[in-house]
Amino acid sequence: MKNMKNNLNEHIDKQMVKIEVSLDDMNPEFYGYIMEQLFSMGVNDVYIVQVIMKKNRPGQVLHILCREEIREKVMDFLFLETTTLGIRYTPYTVHRLERTFIEVETEWGKCTVKIGKREGKIVQIAPEYEDCVRLAKEHQVPIKWVYDLVKEKGYQWAKEQ
Structure with a gap:
């Protein structure tokens, strides 16, 4: 098992929105494209x-978390690409765990595992x-076999730390 990189320390991000x-009148086939963009x-x-929206109509609420600095760009996109006539936004605080990426070896090959730490503890x-x-x-x-094996390898790595 190989420790690849530690790219993010635990921190609180107060610059989120x-x-x-x-949406109750947009073709749901568009959602994949919207999310991708x-x-x-x-x-x-x-x-x-x-x-269930007003007048008992089925609908969807699209939720987006982003940095405040790109809020206007995201809003411009939503007004252009969706059928909405209004957008709600709220300042958000996000507590992010420290993240370390390791690479584990399985019988099927190498796989990356994300390790989350709080106050230094996995x-x-x-x-x-x-x-x-x-x-x-x-x-x-089956993907569930791969996922389970990779997670177990991640636990083995964690025990050795």
Whole structure:
């Protein structure tokens, strides 16, 4: 197992904003494109929640977490690319764990694991999804097998620390 890099110390980020857009009249086939474009703009997270809106209409709320410095750019994009007539945004504070990336070796190949630490103590171990998908496809094994094995290798690494 190899320690790849430590790219982020634990910290509190007070320069974040959460943007919400309610949508009830947009083609849902567009959501993948919208999310892809938002991530390419540098947003930190995007997710969609199903809701029942006024007049009992089914709809979705698009949630976006980004840095304050790109809020206007994100809003311009949302007004242009979605059917919304209004955008809500709120200042957000985000506590981020220290992150270390390690590389573990499995019977199917190497995979990256993200290690999350709080006050120097390991509290999260997460295999990188894209690596797990690649190995599952290459070796024609269920992704859950790859994910479980990689996570176990991550636990072994953590025990040695």
